[in-house]
Amino acid sequence: MSWTVINYSAIGTKHQEQGLPCQDYSNYRHYDDVVIGAVADGAGSAKHSDVGAKLAVETTLSFLSGTEQFQKDPGFAQWSKKPKKVDKPPPNQVIRQLATDLCKKVLTALTEEAENMDCQPEDFNCTLLVVIATSTWFAGIQIGDGFIVVRSEDQNPELVFKPDKGEFANETTFVTSEDVESQLQVKVLPPQKFICVASDGLEAVAIRFSDWMAFPPFFQPLEECLEEETSQEEKEAYLQTFLESERLNQRTGDDKTVLLCLNTS
């Protein structure tokens, strides 16, 4: 096992007061050398965005690990079937194409579910953050707000994409947005030691807006938690305690999700 991965979603206090469900969702797949993780934040204004967030994440994971794409392209390992080393970082274009295909898959899944539930795809509005991490390269995909922060060996944590907020504090892009392909952000980077993917509920406490700097004292304890020689359950309990803490709830009433990966090889 070369990666330690944990994730947790905590419902926002405002959502609790209004009797809304937690509209964030995250999950990951871990194959030997490779981690694929996804976080989605359902829009408060969309009727079934909790369903949308979960469906978007699960569709993403099954698509990316389903190897359809990777079987076609010998540059990729068939991760889920026969894990092997993925040596060379893929060109940015390849990941962009992958992200575009992913958007279509997600939209198809949401549209089908909308028919089942007799509602509109927009009722599933959510953002989507995706990371693909191997020991030799890293790729991030972002639709809408929230953030991906990474840290490579001996460096400070860095924001992969500037949060996509449009001009105003209450605007963002969703996977169902018409212009999603032009709005989606994609980046391929050298291998990363530590990865933090989070929904926008944590932006204001983790990122300094004046220069979009990832705040090291926010990320350092999270990374330390993964480094500790503790069980997976204990690590998850730590993350849960933090995300449900009174101190954090005083700063945001929104749902909060964190997915953390540490390369331990």
Added chain:
Amino acid sequence: MPVGMPEFVENPSSRCPVVLLLDTSGSMSGQPIEQLNRGLSAFLEDVQKDEQASLSVELALVKFGGSPQLINNFQTVDELQAPYLSAEGLTPMGEAINYALDLLETRKSNYKENGVQYYRPWVFLITDGAPNNDSPWQMAADRVKQAETEKRLLFFTVAVEGANMEILKQIAPSNRPPVWLNGLDFRSMFLWLSASMKQVSGQKVGEAVELPPVSGWAQIDT
């Protein structure tokens, strides 16, 4: 567990800029200006009751009677006191709209420089008249429409009895036509504005705002 908890970065709270563009020309004298003053006080009082709104809503007051005049530059409502407005002079409506739009652009640059997040600005025009003959109101109207089309602001037009509705219809963006104020019920109008501001400033990112109905104070001109 031996690890400490994450520390938080301090970011300024998101701001919600609002420009009140108030017609204080001579025709507003008497009851209209008195009611406008009272309504404005009620507005500030009401917003101040909501801590989040009073720290987020930044209000600029521009009056136009004679010439556009800045009574109050953008300031959070928690530290604002209601001014006393008196009515005199003509109605340089076009100049006043241009002034307000410029003021907003300056404020937005300030926000950007200081890393302050902000909501879509609101401009609230309240008038009982028509622009002066020499006022560049068509140009101002074009700017308003363009800004609305580009979703850079929300422009509301409130006509007080005596206003030239035909011209106001040309100024207001087509998706948000001017409304008649019920009599001189500025108080209800401002309480609606306050309720709307509370909603906007408390709203979650990505959420569409559902404003309270305007039926309490406005009549849609058909």
